[in-house]
């Protein structure tokens with residue numbers, strides 16, 4: 302049996318040797334075992350910001366211990382306990398579990414082959430007064446759908462009009478098969494509503510617990526404040 306649900310590389314495809322020598326070098330660097338900046342090492346923050354889109358810089362990025370930690374930080378920062386969170390239906394069970402563990406109420410919004418239905422998203426915002434929408438625009442888990450080009454702008458506009466954030470879980474950006482891949486939503490976000498998650502675990506190893514939260518504007522400060530109380534910072538050698 303080949304399990305497709307995780308999306309991590311088969312062990313035979315993991316770059317174990319490269320990871321091992323990189324980690325060995327990192328661990329021997331001067332200051333490797335000192336505390337890093339709370340937001341993460343600046344060069345790594347810059348790298349993630351560049352991946353996310355033009356005009357984004359290290360100041361827009363917060364390094365987290367994997368995508369799941371990023372998701373938890375975003376949920377804590379953006380959704381109050383008891384409040385609703387719009388999610389695509391179906392969606393990643395780990396996101397539902399994280400929401401429920403924080404007392405957040407996931408509200409399903411139907412999807413089709415082109416991703417979430419924009420008309421139903423608008424209705425769901427109106428019906429629930431939700432202030433956040435968890436979304437996987439690229440290679441959605443579990444459907445594999447890619448959000449249609451014409452819906453990208455629509456869902457950002459709808460979320461903006463609802464006064465809500467979009468939590469963009471870009472977990473599979475590096476898992477394409479060589480064809481053209483749509484830019485992250487945050488790259489084309491004129492409103493500053495997208496909080497973007499990019500994790501390095503899927504194309505490397507589940508044990509490379511490194512991801513980033515990328516956002517524009519004052520929400521960055523809220524994300525940072527939550528991360529400091531929940532996990533302090535990510536191990537510097539990693």
Ligand SMILES: Cc1ncc(COP(=O)(O)O)c(C=O)c1O
Pocket residue numbers: 306307308366367368369370393395437442470472500501502503507512
């Ligand atoms: C859609 C999605 N988001 C986030 C994660 C979390 O991955 P990680 O914490 O390894 O970055 C997973 C893992 O399966 C996933 O499928």
